[in-house]
Amino acid sequence: MELISKLKKVNKASRQLRLSTTEQRNQVLKIAAELLIAEQKSILKANAQDLKNLPSSTPAAFRDRLTLDITRLGHMAVSLLQVAELPDPLNVETEKRQLPNGLLLRKVRSPLGVVFMIFESRPNVAIEAFSIGFKAGNAMILRGGKESQHTTAALYRILKAALKQADLSEDTLLGITDPDRKIVNQLLKQKELIDVVVPRGGDKLIEFVTENSLIPIIKNDRGMCHIYIHEDARPEMATQILVNAKTQRPGVCNSMETLLIHEKIAATLLPKVYEAMSPFHVRWYAAPRAFKILKKFPMVNVATESSWKTEYLDFAINCKVVNSLEQAIDHIQEFGSRHSESIVTSNEVTARKFQQEVDAAAVYWNASTRFTDGFEFGLGGELGISTQKLHVRGPVGLAALTSERWLIDGTGQIR
Template structure:
């Protein structure tokens, strides 16, 4: 059985080495990892195919299977993300603030790595590469524990990454991997605050809450939440249809896909037939609530929604539809139903747009744009470790800067306190 404590100790030691890496060395390693992943793409796809087959045989839901599956575009996006991260500025050593005190002491606030970042994640094998790349560039070691359904793919990816690090003369323990599917090791990992500085769970709410409840390590929560779009009475209805279709159907299993559509009552009669006609192309199941049910007419994939559905993250081709009297009721709905991730208003009213933005408690709030943009790559960050839905210390897509903390560097001419 994997000795996770020894693995964490080695990661801790490697973290000291990673903190001293030059920017050029980090970038060399990132490009090398990307190159070696491209060279091994056939083998990676073959192994991933077996993981997908095993997942289906075990009866995993389609959202999990979809997240597990490598397509060419997803693979290319993952690998290209490493090159993009290499092109970004090094987040370490940045000066945020500085002053010279009357006694001659120079006080400078600088960004530094956390040390070791622990990540527990489900399904998505791209997370292995994304986190390894971001942690490397930000000077952090990482300890990764992926889901059992992606174990073979993750193991292969990790092997390629460590070989690339060795090729560049970098301590491979800086990207450590729990090479076991034993669930008891998760509990052990949550107790390793002596070696892991911050823990980031990526998965469903059950995983997130368990880590939050049981970890002795500071935890950054994110990646789940109900996403909403409110269509205001002033919205461009034709263009709104395209945004809603994209938010729901482009990648239904994504955490930023649309869960609940709120429609202003003054446009409901006109707009609902328009959007339903488009959603029908993908056979989206619509859970209509209250008077929205009658207005959805003969839509073939219509069901009557219940109150509990508003608190469900569907991760599939299913969504709520509710009619609201105004922007104030839309905002109230968001506050009641866990709107902490990605939420959007479609409107041509500047007043309502500003009101929505100021009132929404979301990590990412949009005006006239799809919620699907909540992504580190889409935000120009290269990739992301997670999308944080809490307010400390990071919020929204977490990339390089969010993987650093700071320290005060104080310099003097042999001075002491009087």
């Protein structure tokens, strides 16, 4: 009953937030940015506790996702200020018409209401999710993973302090640190008090939410991202893109997991790509033809059927030699997660065919998949990368956290 009582307060705060001004919401974000810097010692102390609690066997990429430092806190503060500078998506008029009977119809953007965000190890998601959801006029419920509970608790305190200083209800944010999954399960049933749920994490989290939620979902599925190197690709460009997509930050959903390469350039280019990635000690899982080319190198293994479905989020990569563009597209269609896919080619006709046929939220030509990100796209951040097709697809930015509704002005018309 205590949880339901808190939810009712959040729901009430969401209605009050509809009356807030752009300036009020921006003020909260600016105050939060200042507090992030002012309270950095306490935040880093909490983060150190979370890192200390990790098992010694925790992969380096996972530890990196959890880690905060002064530089990352600075980036988080900057992100809050950037969102504050973005245009307000609320009350934007997207359509206007007058009926023959004189009724004036206006379609405008309005908040979704109460947004429940579930995320895993990256504590910076708490700040990013709040800033985007709140700027779009939504009350936010945030629940991070158990690994980040001390860090997120410190961040929730800062966000609530910013709300209080700006004279807005602290109930606009409900931050949950209790790792008990029963709480999440209970929240997923509250369709009368929560308007949308956004899970952001691994397969198990997405599956759990999909199976248990009575609330509409904006699904941020795993990033099983591919890059296909066509026969006419420029070798230097292809190598740079591949190294960036795999090694720049492997523990995020827009990093490349599978390299597909045309048979005509595989024998000459694959060893060069391997050498370029070798300083990062990347493990390779290669299909038979690729394995034959790379078997003389260390850390090269034979791929299994499960390899093509594995999101490593680490310094590991799948590799397959294909006969044609069509075979590459078929592989992506079978194993991709509809997140981000890329082709490297000198031929625009080939590139456009790939972009039209590949069914993904973001499809690139001659670029790294690492750009699928709300900030990189100029959206000021994101709640995640939606891999579904309804309501929003790709980075979930400000506009995606609103919906359009009709406002109708009359002078006494009846039907």
